[in-house]
Every structure is written in C-alpha cells, then in structure tokens.
Amino acid sequence: MSQFPGGLLGPDGFPLDTIRLVGIRATGYHGVLDHEKRDGQEFGVDVTLHVDTRAAAAGDELSATTSYADVAADVVDIVTGPSADLIETVAERIAATVLTNPGVHGVDVTVHKPEAPIPVPFDDAAVSIRRDRVVRRPAVAPVPIGGSAEESALENLPPAPVVVGHVRLPDDGAAAAVPAAAPVPAPPTEVPAAPVPTGAIPAGAVPAEAVAAEPAPAEPAYVVDAPSFEPTAAAVPLAVDEGDVHTVGEGEAPVEPDDAGTGPVAVDEVIAPTEPEPEPEPAVPAAPTGDVMDVVPEKFVDVVLALGSNVGDSKQSLRDAVTDLDRIQGLELREVAPLARTEAVGGPDQDDYLNTVVIARTTLSPRSLLHECQAVETAHGRERAERWGPRTLDVDIVSYGSIVDETRDLTLPHPRARERAFVLEPWAQIDPDAVLLGLGGGPVAALAGTAPDAGGIRWMALDWLTDAPMSGPQETVAPAEVQEAPAPAQAPTPAPAPAVAPPADPAPVHDERPAPAEQPVPVAAASTAPPTPAPWAPPESFQPVGYGRPAERDVERPDFPARPQPVGPRPVDSQGLPAQVTGQQPNVPSTPESWTPSAPQRRRVLGPPDDTTS
Ligand SMILES: Nc1ncnc2c1ncn2[C@@H]1O[C@H](COP(=O)(O)OP(=O)(O)OP(=O)(O)O)[C@@H](O)[C@H]1O
Numbered sequence: 001m002s003q004f005p006g007g008l009l010g011p012d013g014f015p016l017d018t019i020r021l022v023g024i025r026a027t028g029y030h031g032v033l034d035h036e037k038r039d040g041q042e043f044g045v046d047v048t049l050h051v052d053t054r055a056a057a058a059g060d061e062l063s064a065t066t067s068y069a070d071v072a073a074d075v076v077d078i079v080t081g082p083s084a085d086l087i088e089t090v091a092e093r094i095a096a097t098v099l100t101n102p103g104v105h106g107v108d109v110t111v112h113k114p115e116a117p118i119p120v121p122f123d124d125a126a127v128s129i130r131r132d133r134v135v136r137r138p139a140v141a142p143v144p145i146g147g148s149a150e151e152s153a154l155e156n157l158p159p160a161p162v163v164v165g166h167v168r169l170p171d172d173g174a175a176a177a178v179p180a181a182a183p184v185p186a187p188p189t190e191v192p193a194a195p196v197p198t199g200a201i202p203a204g205a206v207p208a209e210a211v212a213a214e215p216a217p218a219e220p221a222y223v224v225d226a227p228s229f230e231p232t233a234a235a236v237p238l239a240v241d242e243g244d245v246h247t248v249g250e251g252e253a254p255v256e257p258d259d260a261g262t263g264p265v266a267v268d269e270v271i272a273p274t275e276p277e278p279e280p281e282p283a284v285p286a287a288p289t290g291d292v293m294d295v296v297p298e299k300f301v302d303v304v305l306a307l308g309s310n311v312g313d314s315k316q317s318l319r320d321a322v323t324d325l326d327r328i329q330g331l332e333l334r335e336v337a338p339l340a341r342t343e344a345v346g347g348p349d350q351d352d353y354l355n356t357v358v359i360a361r362t363t364l365s366p367r368s369l370l371h372e373c374q375a376v377e378t379a380h381g382r383e384r385a386e387r388w389g390p391r392t393l394d395v396d397i398v399s400y401g402s403i404v405d406e407t408r409d410l411t412l413p414h415p416r417a418r419e420r421a422f423v424l425e426p427w428a429q430i431d432p433d434a435v436l437l438g439l440g441g442g443p444v445a446a447l448a449g450t451a452p453d454a455g456g457i458r459w460m461a462l463d464w465l466t467d468a469p470m471s472g473p474q475e476t477v478a479p480a481e482v483q484e485a486p487a488p489a490q491a492p493t494p495a496p497a498p499a500v501a502p503p504a505d506p507a508p509v510h511d512e513r514p515a516p517a518e519q520p521v522p523v524a525a526a527s528t529a530p531p532t533p534a535p536w537a538p539p540e541s542f543q544p545v546g547y548g549r550p551a552e553r554d555v556e557r558p559d560f561p562a563r564p565q566p567v568g569p570r571p572v573d574s575q576g577l578p579a580q581v582t583g584q585q586p587n588v589p590s591t592p593e594s595w596t597p598s599a600p601q602r603r604r605v606l607g608p609p610d611d612t613t614s
C-alpha cells in the first residue's frame with residue numbers, strides 16, 4: 001500500500017497518471033552520527049510521479065514525458081550527494097528536484113534507511129512525503145544535478161528560494177526571488193567525497209558546465225518495476241509502496257470537470273519550455289486534434305485574468321492565488337489590480353465578493369492556461385455546486401492576446417467580462433487604456449462606467465497584497481469612520497510568515513471557513529496586532545508589478561499614483577492614515593464631481609465600505 005492512498009487530481013479534475021520508480025539504491029552519507037557521515041550506508045528510494053501521460057502516449061514520444069531514467073539518475077545524485085542529518089531532508093531534496101520537470105504535477109517520495117543506527121531489531125526506517133506545485137510545496141530548493149559533491153553543495157545554489165518546478169528568470173537573467181522562500185539548508189561542513197553520479201542527467205535541471213556527464217553505466221543504478229525496496233540487512237522483505245495504486249481516495253470525488261478536460265490533450269502542458277529560459281522555446285505543434293485554444297504561442301502573449309472570492313478568508317485566498325499564479329510555469333505576472341469589494345452579480349443571494357484583476361503574459365496555450373487557472377481554483381477548495389454560486393476562488397481568463405473565439409470549453413474574451421464592473425473596474429485601474437476585444441467590447445474604462453453593476457463596487461484597496469498589521473509611529477490606526485476593518489480585537493491577525501509560502505499545511509480543500517460577513521476584510525489592520533511580516537512579498541520578477549501601471553507609464557502619466565512600497569512603512573496622508581484608506585492618491589478623486597467618463601479621472605471608490613457585513 002502506498003503511504004498516500006488516493007491520487008492527485010489534474011487540472012481537469014481527474015486523477016493524474018503515475019510513473020513509479022521502486023527500489024532505487026545508492027550509498028549516501030546522511031545521518032546525525034559522525035560515523036554515518038564518514039562511512040556512509042545504503043539508502044533506498046521509491047518515487048511516484050503524478051503526470052499526464054496522454055501526450056507522450058499519443059505520439060509515442062519520450063520527449064513529451066518525464067524520463068524515469070533521468071529521475072532515477074537525479075535521485076542517485078541526491079542520495080550520494082551532500083550529507084544531510086535527516087532522511088526527511090533527503091526526501092525533500094528529491095521531491096523539489098523531481099518537480100523541476102515541467103510535466104510533473106506532484107511527486108511521492110519514500111526514502112528508506114534500513115541500516116539506520118537503531119539498537120533494536122528492525123526492518124527499515126523510512127520517510128514518505130508527497131509534494132506538489134500548488135498546495136504542499138517542497139520545503140527546500142532543488143539540488144543542481146551533475147557536479148561533484150562540492151559543486152552541487154546546497155551552499156552553491158543561488159540565494160533563491162524554494163523552487164517548485166517553476167524556475168523563472170526575470171528579463172535581466174537574475175535569479176527571481178520566490179515569495180517567502182524557505183531557507184536553503186546549510187551544507188555540512190565536511191562533505192564526504194561522493195561517488196561519481198551515474199545515469200543520464202536531464203538537461204533542464206543541469207548547469208551547463210555539468211552537462212558533460214559520465215556515460216551511462218552498463219548496469220543501471222536504478223531498478224524499475226522491481227519489488228519495492230528490500231533492505232539487504234532485513235530478514236523480512238518490506239512492501240513499502242507495494243500495490244501503490246493511485247486511485248481517487250474515498251471521499252475524494254473528482255471535481256466536476258464542467259466541459260473542460262474531456263477534449264484533446266493540452267500537449268503544451270507536458271512539453272512547455274523548460275525553464276529557466278529568458279525567452280520561450282520555439283513553438284511546439286499543438287495536438288493534432290486541437291483547436292486555436294491549443295496553440296502554443298511562439299512568444300509571450302499578454303493575458304488578463306479576473307479573480308474573485310466570497311467564501312472564507314477571501315483576501316488571503318486571493319493573495320495566495322496571486323502567488324500560485326505567479327508560480328505557474330509559462331505565466332509571468334506583470335500587474336495586480338486593487339482589491340475591490342463588490343456586490344454579488346447573478347446567482348443566489350450571497351455575500352459580497354472580493355475581486356481583482358491580474359495582467360500577465362504567457363507562453364501557455366489558452367487551454368493550458370485555463371487548466372492551470374482551474375488547478376489553482378481547485379487547490380483553493382473551489383466547488384461547483386450551482387451557477388454563479390458562492391466560491392472560495394474563481395479565476396477566469398478575461399482575454400488572451402487578440403484571440404476572439406469560442407470553443408466548447410473556452411470563450412475569449414470572457415463572454416461576460418464586458419458587462420461586469422467587478423472585472424472592468426479593477427482592470428481599468430491598472431490599464432486605463434485597455435480595450436476589450438470582441439462583440440460588445442470597447443474601452444475598458446468606459447465599459448466599467450456603464451456596466452450594470454457599476455454601482456455595486458463598494459471600495460477598493462491598493463496595497464492589499466502586503467498590508468500586514470501596522471506598527472510604528474506613523475502607522476496610526478485609522479479612526480473608525482474611515483476604517484473598513486473591524487475593531488482591533490476582531491481584526492484577523494495574519495499568521496507569522498511561514499518558511500514556505502503559502503503555508504506548508506494550508507487549510508484542507510473543503511475547509512469551512514467563516515464567510516466575509518463574519519470576517520470582514522480590513523485594509524488597515526489594527527495597530528495592536530503584533531508586527532508581523534507580510535504574508536507575501538512580491539518576488540523580484542514581479543517588478544514593476546504593482547497596484548497601478550508600470551513605472552515607465554508613470555512618467556507619461558503624472559496623474560498615476562506612485563506605487564506603494566510592497567513592504568515596510570506605508571505611505572500616510574496628512575492625518576497619518578494609510579493613504580489608500582482616505583483615497584488621497586492623485587488619480588483617485590475623492591469627490592464625485594471629479595469623475596469623467598474617461599480614464600483615469602473617473603477612478604473612484606477608494607474609501608471605507610458602505611457596510612462591512614454585506
Ligand atoms: N474565458 C474563460 N475563462 C474561464 N472559463 C471559461 C472561459 N470561457 C469558457 N469557460 C468555461 O466556463 C466554465 C465554467 O467556469 P466557471 O465555473 O469559472 O464559471 P463561473 O465563474 O461560475 O461563471 P462565469 O463564466 O459567468 O464567470 C469553465 O469550465 C470553462 O470551461
């Protein structure tokens with residue numbers, strides 16, 4: 001039995017396929033005791049990759065899948081590489097490194113240590129972990145593969161971060177800072193000479209200088225489809241991971257896939273450009289059965305995404321969703337709009353929404369992007385009970401380049417964007433010149449003003465991504481009349497920033513969390529709250545992403561507010577109040593008279609909500 005009954009669900013809501021490696025063996029130098037680091041011992045590893053194998057099978061094409069030989073070689077390199085005290089760490093390194101393969105959505109790793117120094121008879125000591133790209137990310141950085149132990153020592157990693165398969169470089173080629181990176185574990189002071197790595201090395205995960213690897217050994221260093229790892233010293237063979245059938249577990253019903261996911265394979269999801277690459281790879285042909293939505297672009301294409309939530313801690317969900325979206329391989333976030341509190345449009349009676357819009361660019365095909373967005377929704381507990389019903393998270397594609405088309409599962413631009421102020425208004429805030437293509441389209445700012453729900457936008461907050469509780473002399477608590485937050489005692493206090501963001505152990509997918517009515521979303525949290533690091537800091541690659549237009553456009557448009565500092569003391573107005581609360585940004589008129597139908601002077605809505613209980 002697997003340690004993890006139940007498979008991982010893919011972006012289409014169905015269980016992913018698996019590729020398993022069982023019983024990989026190698027000598028490693030891991031352990032707390034000196035002699036373990038000095039003499040080494042045998043370790044065993046089982047790995048299960050959660051992947052979609054259809055594209056590879058359709059073309060019978062190795063390059064469209066993850067080579068188990070490469071994975072096995074990586075595992076051996078990690079086991080034989082720098083010493084760690086704990087097999088937990090070894091397992092985490094393996095998971096992080098395996099997840100750098102673009103097609104791997106999740107991975108299960110078991111590390112066996114059958115010769116562990118335990119003074120009683122035992123068969124095996126083992127640690128099993130499951131990691132994925134969205135919910136439970138690895139806690140360490142992936143290990144560069146292919147060098148000597150010294151070369152691959154973790155201290156040589158760039159100062160970055162937990163990388164979860166999305167190694168992204170900003171345009172200048174510098175390593176991107178990933179939000180709330182876990183500290184890279186310090187390498188041991190003495191690294192034992194590791195055996196020469198064996199096996200093939202995946203080009204994508206190997207530093208250029210290390211590509212000249214050893215030739216593949218005559219005897220592979222791994223065993224495929226062998227019985228589960230059986231420790232040589234054990235009298236009784238073990239059966240860890242035996243019968244590792246990854247079906248959907250009980251009570252883990254597949255998400256209703258709507259009409260998506262039943263169609264052609266999104267090939268590009270598997271063979272997307274291998275990062276880190278400053279520029280996208282040349283276009284890969286779409287699946288033969290694909291339509292325009294399966295076409296992988298040759299260059300980055302601008303996209304606009306709309307996010308909404310009205311169940312649970314909506315602001316935190318949206319923050320996490322921004323982080324999750326930014327980690328999607330092939331999607332680069334450029335700007336994030338202010339957070340809007342909006343009256344629910346359509347559907348049953350329900351709480352107000354928090355809405356925002358993200359401008360990004362992508363090398364994913366439209367359908368792959370849809371699936372990635374749906375995966376983020378799913379990871380946030382999205383349930384599809386009724387149309388336009390309440391939801392923990394909604395991520396819609398508003399527009400994708402200049403595509404105007406309708407297919408069975410995707411319509412671009414989004415068919416209802418043109419009539420939704422909750423989309424148009426935040427969008428116009430970050431791109432006042434934006435134009436919505438297609439029938440009924442037009443200048444976004446103008447559409448926002450005439451949309452039926454234009455009056456339903458209650459307020460907006462500019463620095464919602466980073467508004468940690470405030471402290472310090474100039475960060476005065478806003479008086480009640482301008483504070484949209486609940487009284488200090490009720491203000492939710494964000495948890496301290498976790499080692500890995502978002503929290504390593506987030507709320508279960510179907511967690512019942514208080515609705516916004518009970519947990520209003522503050523813009524300015526109470527000063528009585530302890531100073532806490534912002535739960536999310538924009539990564540470097542995010543610059544000039546912000547709550548407004550990019551820096552270069554600031555020059556052209558002096559009316560545009562300076563982008564707030566993402567962390568640290570926030571701008572305050574003459575009353576010592578956070579600027580966004582009183583709406584004193586230059587382009588946010590505080591009086592209705594200053595509205596005009598043209599952007600950006602028609603911006604409005606900053607200020608306190610007209611009610612906090614929806
Ligand atoms: N541009 C688009 N963005 C997102 N989903 C789309 C788009 N066009 C079509 N769809 C399809 O709509 C289906 C329903 O999506 P979803 O559950 O997010 O709808 P909704 O948010 O309740 O309503 P609405 O589509 O009005 O926003 C998805 O399964 C998807 O296939």
Ligand SMILES: Nc1nc2c(c(=O)[nH]1)N=C(CO)CN2
Nearest residue numbers: 308342343344345353388422
């Ligand atoms: N205010 C608001 N209303 C909605 C929203 C939303 O995001 N915000 N989403 C819907 C379906 O996508 C239906 N209605």
